Amino acid sequence: MTSIAASFADAFALTLSLDAQLYAIIALTLKVGITSAVISAVLGAALGAGVAAGKFPGRSMLIVLFNAAMGLPPVVAGLLVYLLLSRAGPLGAFGLLFTPSAMVIAQVLLITPVVAALSRQIIEDAWREYEEQLTSLGVSRARAALTLLWDTRFSLATVGLAGLGRALAEVGAVMIVGGNIDGVTRVMTTAIALETSKGDLPLALALGVILLGIVLLLNLAAYLLREWSVRRYG
């Protein structure tokens, strides 16, 4: 039976070994994860702000849809993107299937609703507080949306981190649209799935510990950045 302590030791040893293949996988994980998170954050915040500050028919329906889309199963998202990008599908000509770009697309599909739904709530609460004063000052809707985005930046940053966490943890969608190709689309999560399949549980666990370590480091960096910002801006 693999002990957790042993896997921590293995993880440490693995990291220090500077294994080229491992570091390539880590690099790709960060590239895909951060790209997905940033695109989703921008899209989601824009959508969230637009819905929060806007008044248009079907708004309530859109809010319900976003909230529901938060529960979109990754494997379903993966399947949908697979069918879209497959050569037999509508976007097949771009040849994006089994590339990191496909993985980013699938993850953006998964994470944007989360960011949009959460930021909408955050921005709507802020709008309720600011609406009268901003209207009195004659601020345009567009400018108001930007002001809300900036003023809620700390809460939004937390939402962004949630998106990043989701991206790094995701395996179902990226497995389907990426194909877990060695050296091309293999990320930490799919590598862990593969090693588990091969029955190499100690290695799988060690990789898992490394992934957790990376996530922890990212969150620590974000926390420190936030602390500094709060001290400067209040």
Add this chain to the structure above:
Amino acid sequence: MKISIKRRWFAALHVFGMTAALAVASAPAQEKFITVASTTSTEQSGLFTHLLPAFEKKTGIKVRVVASGTGQALDQGRRGDADVVFVHDKPAEEKFVAEGFGVERREVMYNDFIVAGPKTDPARAKGNDILEGLKKIEAAKSPLVSRGDKSGTHAAELRHWKMAGVDPGKGNAAGAWYRECGCGMGAALNTAASMNAYVLTDRGTWLSFKNRQDLGIVIEGDTRLFNQYGVMLVNPARHPHVKKESGQALIDWLVSAEGQRAIAGYKIGGEQLFFPNAKP
């Protein structure tokens, strides 16, 4: 105020621009590559890691292997998402070519299936007769894990049940003993090891599998357990974008003397996993 807004926008654009650049930079360089749809058993045995570097070095063509089950691999071929299909289900492969999705089926190598199971062998199935063994397992209602995923291994398993004249679904309310996991070979082995159940597997995956727990080889050596691997080029007439020269180069290499030697050279613990048998 205008200045700090500008600063903010520049910062945001900078982050966005860097991300976009990162994403673009990660787009594949204009290297030559082909996509091969293959099976989990082939990949998890480690064969490709051993085999492909020699081919890539010789031709400069990178091989990207997408490993799923035989059923899914053939489907990828039908959709044109792969250039070459490398699986182990002869009837399905012949159908693939007959339907016009593949150009020609070439045999590459074989190994055999074995039945792994608890070393205590509660069903007394040990031996070299697959049909007898399966009958005994069914009679004893001993737990058996099935791939249940239209893979080559699964297709072979179903053929054996049929030949043995046994229906494992009968008397199997709520998966009492016959458990279909709908999963890959490695996952099925993991499941069988945890449940201490029997499982049909190819020898290659078994030899490289590290989580055996209390499982051992129970049935082997039956000529009916022969497992043939075939390779096909996806038909460029059907999918014009298929990289037919590079794909054909891989097929030609696999059946060449050099490729066949490389296949025979793959051993784990001194034991050979696959046996080349390409016809010239």
Add this chain to the structure above:
Amino acid sequence: MAAPFVTLDQVSFDGRGHRALDQVSLRLSARSTFILGPNGAGKSVLLRVMHGLLQPSAGEVRWEPMSAAWPSGLAAGTPVGVGDTEKIATKTLSGARKPRLAMVFQRPVMLRRSVLDNVMYGMAAQGAAVGMAADIAQRAPAAANIAQRAQDVLARVGLAHLAQRPARVLSGGEQQRVALARAWALKPDVLLLDEPTASLDPHAVRAVEAIIREIAAAGTAIIMTTHHRGVAKRLADDIVFLHHGRVAEHTAARQFFDEPVSQSGRDYLKGDLE
């Protein structure tokens, strides 16, 4: 008596199941008008309807374009505010522009940025809006001017030393002074205030009162609701007394505090209504 600068004509407002304003007709002309009344009389609603934050269910609100009739004496050529060359230039044009309104709320809304940035935010918004308006008489202040004007206004409200502090960490009284500075920096023709001293301690109330007095002296018309009778007595020219969404009386302040015309006004001053 000066001509009215804003007219309400049979304005009614129905909100959440009850009639907050009932056929209110008013013509305001005083330099500083205070709206008094018991809780639920409709004071806040009246202010918001006047400003345009709420649309009346019936009737209309009319703001007169800038002219000699305005109490601020703008058209008369009196320089107003701080370093104010644009304002002087305005008077040479036809002067028929729409009046600029600003409002300060009971709870000050501070953006998550420095005190100075908060004050500048209002001006930048005005500049942006003006850029799109066809009214060429209102040239937007240049960027450097905005920062300078913000500093000056902050100095006048006694908060220059807090300019770089994050606005949200200030006390309630200080935040309200920032809100006043922000409104004042816009050089509004009319300043509407909704119970600005309601949640402040006596020291802060005095500071806020002093600032309002200064703003009024500089030429901005004041329309304010309050429960604070002392402030009303000291600052008001006219009183509008609201009761159950109706105007019970509209008289000069001295008249109202000595001898209210309406029964409800009398009850209110006695403390029998609240």
